[in-house]
Amino acid sequence: MDSRTKNRQPAAVIEAMIAAAYGDSEVPARADSIAELERGWFNAVYAVRLRSARRVVLKIGPSPRTPVLTYERRMLSNELAALDVIARSTDVPVPAVEFADTSGAVIDAPWFFMTRIEGENLGALLDGGAVPEPEAEALLREIGATNRALNAIEGPAFGYLTGPAFPTWREAFSAMIADLLADADGARVDLGLSGERIQGVVAAHAGSLDAVRRPRLVEWDLWPGNAIVDGGRITGIVDHERALWGDPLMEAGFLGSAVPIYPGGGAFLRGYGDAGFGVDASTRRLLYSLHLVLIMIIEPAFRGLQDVGQAPWSRGRLAAIVERLENSGRQ
Secondary structure (H helix, E strand, O other): OOOOOOOOOOHHHHHHHHHHHHOHHHOOOOHHHEEEOOOOOOOEEEEEEOOOOOEEEEEEOOOOOOOOOHHHOOHHHHHHHHHHHHHHHOOOOOOOEEEEEOOOOOOOOOEEEEEOOOOEEHHHHHHOOOOOHHHHHHHHHHHHHHHHHHHOOEOOOEEEOOOOOEOOHHHHHHHHHHHHHHHHHHOOOOOOOOHHHHHHHHHHOHHHHHHOOOOEEEOOOOOHHHEEEEOOEEEEEOOOOOOEEEOHHHOHHHOOOOOOOOOOHHHHHHHHOOOOOOOOHHHHHHHHHHHHHHHHHHHHHHHOOOOOOHHHHHHHHHHHHHHHHHHOOOO
């Protein structure tokens, strides 16, 4: 996938990064030992075979001069924090960080090396029809169970792992919406509705967010495209940069009724099990769907046009969600 946010680097620079992380003796001699992994949307990611033949992955964040959404400004640091807490708190298979540099000494952007998880991308396999239906069902159920294990981790406050932190979920989520609306306004993005109307409907239903009393780890971006599989089992979960402390109901697998983009949502739910999300769950799900489609509308202004149908489709979903919230009464 192409994007203006991808901070691609020439081989000579990547070799300098390898030397900084592993020493000169690990700089590969062959040019084909460095290959870009192009499936992601935001960061530049490379598969690297070190001179010792060990395979690792390099992830590079955008240059600080590249315009990004407000919540994306600390994404790579946020992922490092998420990988640390997941590794310390669960048995969920995630890459191990081997070296991270946020100093700007080699390039003017944060970057890190991590272990490579063997297997294939489940999203790509499903898109290509390469997974038999019973196996796909089992894998999607496994994603649901994995997501529940991640949601069991409790945090110190609400908000992204690298901050800002909020004492309540209502404050954290309201700030997330305000940031997106400011991003849209600054980039002159047509949302199809006024920012005031969107802000108003969120404020009218913000009381539903008070049911969330304990900040839980929310992956938010855990879908088949971020699962690695091998031998019919999930061998790794990748791309944790959007993780936050919040309401597990915000996970992508729960939003299918309003934003039908998650393949195999029923299998995900069966794997996750009965979570008992309590009062106002339907309202909160609509608010989280609103948040997701806002991002889908605004992203192309920062990354470049990737799918001509994304913004129009998302504007239609946003209008429908706002109308449903307005018709459900005010709290």
